[in-house]
Amino acid sequence: MATTVSTHQTKWWSGGKSPFNVEYGKVMMWYFLMSDAFTFGAFLISYGTIRFSQNFWPDPNVVFNAFPGAGHANLPLAFVSVMTFILIISSVTMVLAVHAGHKGDKASVAKWLAWTIVGGIAFLGCQAWEWHHLITGEHATLIDGQIQMVGQTTTINPWGQLVAAGPELTAALNNSDQHVLASLVHEHHASQLGHAELMKLPKQDLVNMLSNAELHIREKGPVAFGGYFYGITGFHGFHVFSGVIINIVMLIMTQKNVFERRGHYLMIEKAGLYWHFVDLVWVFVFLCFYLI
Amino acid sequence: MEHTSSEITFHHHTDDETFKKKVKKTTILLSIITIIELLIGLVIYNIHKGENPSAYLVLAFKGMVCILTIAKAYYIVAVFMHLGDEIRNFIMTIVVPLMLFIWFIAAFLIDGNSYKNLRNDYDKHFKETTSPRPHHGHEAPAKPEAPKPEPGKQ
Amino acid sequence: MSDALHIQPEVGTSHGAHHDEHHVHHHKETFITKYIFSQDHKTIGKQFLITGIIWAIIGGLFSVLFRLQLGFPDQTFPILETFFGKWAEGGRIKPEFYYALVTMHGTVLVFFVLTAGLSGTFANLLIPLQVGARDMASPLMNMLSYWFFFMASVVMIASMFIQTGPAAGGWTVYPPLSALGEASIGSKAGMDMWIIAMALFVVSQLLAGLNYVSTILNMRTKGMSMTRLPLTVWALFFTAVLGILSFPVLLSGLILLLFDRNLGTSFYLSDIYIGGQALPNEGGSAILFQHLFWFLGHPEVYIILLPAMGMVSEVLSVNSRKPIFGYMAMLGSMFAICILAFLVWAHHMFVTGLNPFLGSVFVLLTLLIAVPSAIKVFNWLTTLWRGNIRFTPAALFGIGFVSLFISGGLTGIFLGNSTIDIHLHDTMFVVAHFHIVMGVASFFGMFAGVYHWFPKMYGRYMNNTLGYIHFWVTMIGAYLIFWPIHYQGLAGMPRRYLDKSVWVNFSQFHELDKMITVVSIIVFAVQLMFVFNFFYSIFKGRKVTTQNPWGATTLEWTTPINPGHGNWTGEIPEVHRWAYDYGKDGREFIPQTEPVGANESKH
Known part of the structure; x- marks a missing residue:
């Protein structure tokens, strides 16, 4: 391009025209x-x-x-x-x-x-x-010692680190609401029962049902x-x-x-x-x- | 004041065939680059899933994606936006100011990183609650222990 | 590819022809199209100037009010209660009022007066006239630029009349204070309005800047190569480039701030307690806002200063009847300043916990600015050196500018060093530094411009006697006000404080503060006299009788005394030489339009 310009010997910048021909x-x-x-x-x-100012960032x-x-x-x-x-x-x-x-x-x-x-x-x-x-979306998230189902909003992020198995998680499950547990059971196919029926069971049963499921419960993310x-x-x-x-x-x-x-x-x-x-x-x- | 067409001199006299070929070529190129990017994205995903994700490997792959993205940007700007067909000086007036981004990005990210280090040094709570826990591959799902019935509950 | 470059001869020359015909059938102008929604760049320039003057009176008045508080903290002024009611109960300025005054003084003068009022006025007036164009590239966008500025002004003014008052977190509106309405009343609705006004302002600056750049590049008349442009146009060009590239970053920062305020996001907020309550926000970084703000904020000081530099170069050259010394060096240093302006923003943030290594890089880049600045100063001095100086008010203000730029620039070297800045940060020293180098100096450039181009704007002269009074009082006053403030700052006196009486140490400054306040009132009154001179001269000033009253070489003086829309009645003149042929070959000056003679010496 530039060579074409110079062979024409056009004085692009001398005024009276656009220097870029645009x-x-x-x-x-x-x-x-x-x-x-x-x-x-x-x-x-x-x-x-x-x-960069965070130690952890969710994986897209x-x-x-x-x-x-x-x-x-x-x-x-x-x-x-x-x-x-x-x-x-x-x-x-x-x-x-x-x-x-x-x-x-x-x-x-x-x-x-x-x-x-x-x-x-x-x-x-x-x-x-x-x-x-x-x-x-409803994502099981560990918030203040209990599991909640939350979506991604401007005020909360459910994509923190995975919660490792341990007493902390068990305690959190025990603290959680019935319908959260029911949803978790349902989601992980840990029971044949429907959501409504699960809601009627005692909480401990639901927690037991989850004991063999692979739970993806996360902390809050950034x-x-x-x-x-x-x-x-x-x-x-x-x-x-x-x-x-x-x-x-x-x-x-x-x-x-x-x-x-x-x-x-x-x-x-x-x-x-x-x-x-x-x-x-x-x-x-x-x-x-x-x-x- | 609207300017009439007499001011405009820039007619592309490119003939139809070469032009369409060029657009076609660029489209295919962009698609291929995008597909490679996606594949790299999945590779990163799988590295993360593994037992011991290597930070350097992930970084290398991310670097590759960045380079591919810049290549994509180049083709969009040069071919689709016809910047490649303009006079060199005009290209320079657009490309040179974008160099400011180098320092813009570098300084911001370095300071972001430094803020993290400061907080890790002086805010124990921040460090404990947010540092990635390295002992297990970080996508490994959790299996809760079988709960022991606690006395006093139910 | 290669065939894309068929150059057609009518590129820009036809431009003129087209405008001519436009000019002819544009005579059916009504009052509204001529004075209000005008697309004539000269009228738009005047609109910017007059709006800027009104803003300057408001902003200046605010400074008088808070100077009253600083100079006489233990006295009451019942008249304040009469005017400001609950904000000054018992004639004493309330802390919230004080912060609002300080904030608005900064915002108004930095953005509305010295950005819009200064570069808006002179870019509009001078660019088409000095490059030889009928008007801006897009007169419509030019008009919109003014009206966006006007809307921004309306919103900002309106914010002063709401119950909770205007924004009061300082003109830099740092979060978290500015992000949390609970934190202070100055962070409530007034802050939102501040953000909206500034967003409109950014739009105005963008429209204007794009116009300036494309006019300077595309609309130069025949023969007007870039190196034949007067330095004013170059300065305004760099100003526009700075604005185009840095204002959007401020806009981004403000949008995020708006989200933090209203949508519960946490871009800038983390770990905050208000009234014993922990806020849910976490993970943000208040320092990020400072980075974004100063990425604009630093170029902004050059947006303010460069037009003044350009006009002073022109005014000094014309009035010393000598070519500007080192045209290319001037140009190069403006270019260097323009680039460095983008690379040094974090020197405003040395004490935020900025990474010290990064800080040292910013120190280096900051101190580099001293080089082009010094080049410019020496060039001005050598331009004046052995010149046949005509001490018109414009020339005096030009010389005053150079003086202030030196005094204020030197203290910048103190502040640019991160170690010294630890001591000086947020003290009155900073206030003194930037008021001299950026505030007063730019005002001097603006006054030089107004006195010099007033005949072009209105076909009349401003009153000289009032001009001399204006200059000397302002010049002496500026040094009397700001020089002592340096000492206060060195002694550690913090800026932005309402009442410093708890520090016994600072009691030594009581009398000094009184003096400063009295002088500021006098200087403010003299500015009002200038405003009177300005408006009086529009209608009653001595009439200009010659086309080229200053004997200047540039193109604006080849237009009729009162140019219409389209500037030149006939063809646009062709340019044959640079803009600074003064005192050449025994002639006092040679206009740019005169062809180079056969045996003319080279410069």
């Missing part, structure tokens, strides 16, 4: 994205700082192991890979929309934009499911985990959402021949930059929360 809108978009990269960077670095494979419709099957990272692919594919369709825009091919622009919007909405749907699953997870994926989701809105506006403008009349589809290009940035951020969110 219209100001795109320059602004790029620098805005750079600025936004610092917003996300600051979030992710804060997350890292807190994580243990936290993110559910898949819609797969019940309690242990499928680490499966769902998030689906989300990642949705976003990559939607990025590809956006590239194609921008490319069609360069050619002034209105029909293709509209088609690929529509697919991008579908991808964006699909991603948001996945995120909604994942959040819902995490918040409403609270900041949830805050950062919801905060950062939420902020990213907000970007996806606004990207979808922008793309919808672009689609409407395309259909109303606004760009045809202007003679160029540069707006699509800028919307495309934004959308790819959303994908780019996800690559790093994926890295920080799910992989390492």
Whole structure:
């Protein structure tokens, strides 16, 4: 590239033209994205700082192991890979929309934009499911000497260290509520009885039933985990959402021949930059929360 | 003031075929990298499950994932966002400021780590309650002891 | 790939043509589009300036109020109760009121006056005029930038009138105090409003900064290469870059703070007891907020200072009738300052328990800033050296700036050393240091700019006599106020304290504190006189009769005396030389628009 420039002997910086041969809108978009990269960077670095200040951090494979419709099957990272692919594919369709825009091919622009919007909405749907699953999940957690069933919220984290077998655990089981024990028995198939029937049994029987089960009871984990997870994926989701809105506006403008009349589809290009940035951020969110 | 199209000079005259090929190639590349990342993620999971997880091995794998992620970011920015097609100076104005992240990340993480060490030194309770217990593989499930009926209960 | 680079000749030149035609059919302006929702960069600049002036009066008044408390802690001022009611019962400032005043004074002056009011004003006014553009790259975004600032101002003002008062945890709003409403009344709703106002402010700065950068890069007129730009434009460019890259980090930090306040998260909170009650929050780190805050906070001081530096360079060069000494060195040192600004933030945090090794790296980087700063100082001095100086009020303020920058900068070397900082941290020494180097010095740069470009803004001059009074009183006053404060700080007097009478040691400073308070009131009154001069001169000032009253080389003086929207009536002039051809080849000055003569000497 640079060689082409110098052979032309263009005085890029001498004024009277863009030194980058880029219209100001795109320059602004790029620098805005750079600025936004610092917003996300600051979030992710804060997350890292807190994580580095803790002795223990939950293993993402243990936290993110559910898949819609797969019940309690242990499928680490499966769902998030689906989300990642949705976003990559939607990025590809956006590239194609921008490319069609360069050619002034209105029909293709509209088609690929529509697919991008579908991808964006699909991603948001996945995120909604994942959040819902995490918040409403019931995980046996050792809290204040008894077992409680809690989900992942901003104020509590059920993914601490595993509680080793021992008198402490036994005492905790004895202290726990009837319905917690019943759920545990049910979950570990330690009895044929239904939940309602288990509720009628004496507590000690339930504890006995659990004596042979392999319990995955954890302590409370670092609270900041949830805050950062919801905060950062939420902020990213907000970007996806606004990207979808922008793309919808672009689609409407395309259909109303606004760009045809202007003679160029540069707006699509800028919307495309934004959308790819959303994908780019996800690559790093994926890295920080799910992989390492 | 809206600027008319006359200001815009940057037309990509790339022909359809080469462009589509390039996009296709990049898509496949991104997918492969993602799959490798996921595999490494599962490897880490299995190392954690084992009896004596080696911290260094895990760290090495995590480092690999980080490098792969940066490769992915490069392809998204260079191909999908067409930054690779811009003038070198423009690329530099975007890439050079991002170098600030090196010190940004390093200083924050070093200080985070140092805060942990301080607390481990001066806050016994913090150390006792949060340090990973090394004696068993940390995914090994617990089996409660068979409870002995305690006098005075029930 | 390679064919992507077909350069089309109409890239930017057509720009002008397009604007011309725009200019023609833009005459049906109403009052609202001309003065309120104006997209003209000059009007937006004036809007920023006037809003900034109003904020400065508010912020300055707050400092007078808490200086009353510091100077006369045992006296009552019944008039305060008349105005502030329960906040000053019996004419005595309540502790909560005092903290609110200190906090708001800092916030208002740092962000609303010296960031928006200073760079907002002069970036808007000068960038298009000095690079030779009809307007900003995106006038609409430019207008939005002002109105986001306006909204931020409204929210911040509103926070002062709610029952629990505005934020009162210091302008740095460190958690846990700022995160816990139970901790103090200044951490209740006022704190939320502070965060919202600052978020709006960040949006405003972002819109503005993107505009400045792309205007400077893309909209330069023909011949205006980057090294022909006046230093003002370079300074404003670096300011914008600093803002674009650092304000988002503050935004992230504030969003997390907002979550901690309202959603029960624990980003910054851990192990806290309030009123004997343990809070459930655990695992957060209050130091993290300080890191995030100062990642903005340090660049912020250069966001404030750089525009002043740029304007002073220009004003000093014009008024000493000499080229600026070391143009490239000036540019290089501004660039170095811009980079270093991002690398030194933790020198505000030496006593937080920051890792000492990390601290030593921050000390090294901090002290490095002394190098470009010294280069700049020597360049200003050598620019003045044997110059044919015209002591206009603007030039005086420029010289005053250099003086203050030296005095305040030297104490920065004390504070940049982590070992000395252990003694000086959170003492009045820090207050004195940053008020001189960042506060007063930037104000001097701003005054220099206002006096110098007032003729361009309003087609009239400001009153010179009032200008001289303004300068001398402010200059002497600033040193009388802040010089002694250094001694208080060295003696260990803590900052932000309402009443220090329990320390017998500090009783030696009673009379000094009284003097400082009296001088601050006088200086404040003189600033009001400046404000009067400003508004009076807008309507009644002596009229400018020539296009180029200061005999300056830069492009803004080639426009009509009262330029319309679009700045130049005809074509945008082409530029043939750098901005500092003063006293060359026996001529007093050569405008940038004049072609280089055949046998002209090289500079």
